[in-house]
Amino acid sequence: MNRTRFRLLVFFMSLSLIGIILVQLYWVNLSLKNSEDQFAYQIHKILIQVSERVKTHSEDKLAQLKKANIGLDESEIQKKDSVDLWLTKDFIDGLIVEELEKEHVDVDFEFAVYKNQQPTDIKSDNFKHIEYNYEDYPLIDIDGTRFALILSFPKKEVFLFRSILNITLLSIIFTMIIIIAYVSALNQLIKQKQISEIKTDFINNMTHEFKTPIATINLALDAIKNPKIFSDSEKVQRYLQMIRDENKRMHAQVENVLQISKLDKRELDITKDQADIHDVLEEAIEHVHLIIEAREGVLTRHFDAQRTTALLNDVHFTNVLVNILDNAIKYSPDEPVIDIYTENVKDFILIKIKDNGMGMSKVTQKRIFEKFYREPTGDIHNVKGHGLGLAYVKRIIEDHNCHIYVESEKGKGSTFIIKMPLIN
Numbered sequence: 105m106n107r108t109r110f111r112l113l114v115f116f117m118s119l120s121l122i123g124i125i126l127v128q129l130y131w132v133n134l135s136l137k138n139s140e141d142q143f144a145y146q147i148h149k150i151l152i153q154v155s156e157r158v159k160t161h162s163e164d165k166l167a168q169l170k171k172a173n174i175g176l177d178e179s180e181i182q183k184k185d186s187v188d189l190w191l192t193k194d195f196i197d198g199l200i201v202e203e204l205e206k207e208h209v210d211v212d213f214e215f216a217v218y219k220n221q222q223p224t225d226i227k228s229d230n231f232k233h234i235e236y237n238y239e240d241y242p243l244i245d246i247d248g249t250r251f252a253l254i255l256s257f258p259k260k261e262v263f264l265f266r267s268i269l270n271i272t273l274l275s276i277i278f279t280m281i282i283i284i285a286y287v288s289a290l291n292q293l294i295k296q297k298q299i300s301e302i303k304t305d306f307i308n309n310m311t312h313e314f315k316t317p318i319a320t321i322n323l324a325l326d327a328i329k330n331p332k333i334f335s336d337s338e339k340v341q342r343y344l345q346m347i348r349d350e351n352k353r354m355h356a357q358v359e360n361v362l363q364i365s366k367l368d369k370r371e372l373d374i375t376k377d378q379a380d381i382h383d384v385l386e387e388a389i390e391h392v393h394l395i396i397e398a399r400e401g402v403l404t405r406h407f408d409a410q411r412t413t414a415l416l417n418d419v420h421f422t423n424v425l426v427n428i429l430d431n432a433i434k435y436s437p438d439e440p441v442i443d444i445y446t447e448n449v450k451d452f453i454l455i456k457i458k459d460n461g462m463g464m465s466k467v468t469q470k471r472i473f474e475k476f477y478r479e480p481t482g483d484i485h486n487v488k489g490h491g492l493g494l495a496y497v498k499r500i501i502e503d504h505n506c507h508i509y510v511e512s513e514k515g516k517g518s519t520f521i522i523k524m525p526l527i528n
């Protein structure tokens with residue numbers, strides 16, 4: 105996939121994800137508004153019912169009062185603002201509860217009977233007077249005096265939100281699933297893209313590395329074919345040696361690749377025997393000491409471990425140490441200064457291989473054990489490699505139940521630490 109297509113894909117994926125989230129928000133908002141409208145409608149209906157019943161009840165009570173007080177001063181009865189003469193708080197409370205139940209609305213409420221836009225004594229304990237739009241409430245006309253029943257719901261928001269809670273939760277869960285799937289798909293896509301780039305690089309590198317020996321071998325063969333040189337056995341020997349060397353280089357290269365593909369298929373045959381770590385270290389040092397000498401470097405041993413017997417595969421473990429030492433030399437731009445430390449910690453032996461080379465950034469440190477990974481910038485490309493050495497190291501180290509870490513600082517050097525269990 106080319107860069108533009110990839111970016112377009114990511115752009116459209118992100119766009120649709122944002123779109124889906126916005127649509128979800130819109131729906132949740134709409135549901136909330138619908139619930140609010142429905143609630144308002146139900147409450148209005150309840151108010152009408154209750155007001156109607158209050159009116160009927162009040163009129164009956166008033167008639168009874170009038171009857172019982174025949175001859176009583178009319179103006180006493182006319183004092184209709186003393187509503188508590190014929191209404192009680194509990195009576196209204198009961199009516200409201202009844203009507204709310206009929207509508208299946210389970211919400212806490214406060215109420216008050218108003219006259220002249222002011223609450224009368226008939227009100228619930230926690231009723232708070234605020235400015236009400238009197239017109240929104242049905243008026244109760246009793247014998248020419250107008251009252252209104254005001255209902256308020258202190259926990260209305262909670263009630264409304266509860267009514268859409270299930271759908272909101274589902275919506276959040278599905279949106280989270282989409283986000284997680286999106287992020288991991290994107291991650292996978294980027295990883296795949298990186299791997300494919302790295303593989304292309306690797307193939308280019310390999311081809312390049314085969315091209316030189318093949319060209320050299322061709323030139324040497326042409327030279328040998330030349331009758332003048334053919335008769336000079338010393339020159340023929342030199343060209344033959346060149347061919348042999350180039351051939352060896354190609355063979356080593358092929359071996360390298362084969363080993364890695366075996367690593368992939370988990371086909372490595374790793375049998376382990378008891379061995380002395382210091383001996384294995386010496387064997388590895390033997391492999392690299394000529395290169396260190398040629399680079400005018402120094403390697404110092406600080407073998408402080410007293411207990412050094414571990415279970416290991418001699419060939420693979422030596423390869424591991426050689427790979428790390430090779431890197432320490434390769435990635436030291438000046439004369440390599442290498443220190444090897446061993447020490448015992450509990451039932452383990454720690455092997456530390458320290459160099460004074462170019463070091464690496466924190467990001468690089470995290471990725472060096474990945475297959476094909478090479479630090480992408482800097483002077484590193486002057487150093488040949490395929491980014492496979494440490495992937496092999498990691499695989500072998502894990503097979504030996506060991507751990508490997510790196511401590512490094514850009515420009516200062518690196519230390520590779522292997523923690524290996526000992527055997528008694």
Ligand code: ADP
Nearest residue numbers: 431432435463472478479489490491492493494
């Ligand atoms: P290669 O050396 O073939 O590139 P490796 O797997 O051996 O592959 O190493 C991976 C990368 O880790 C190297 O390309 C380099 O960036 C970094 N690296 C490894 N060892 C060192 C070291 N001693 N100092 C600095 N960088 C290192």
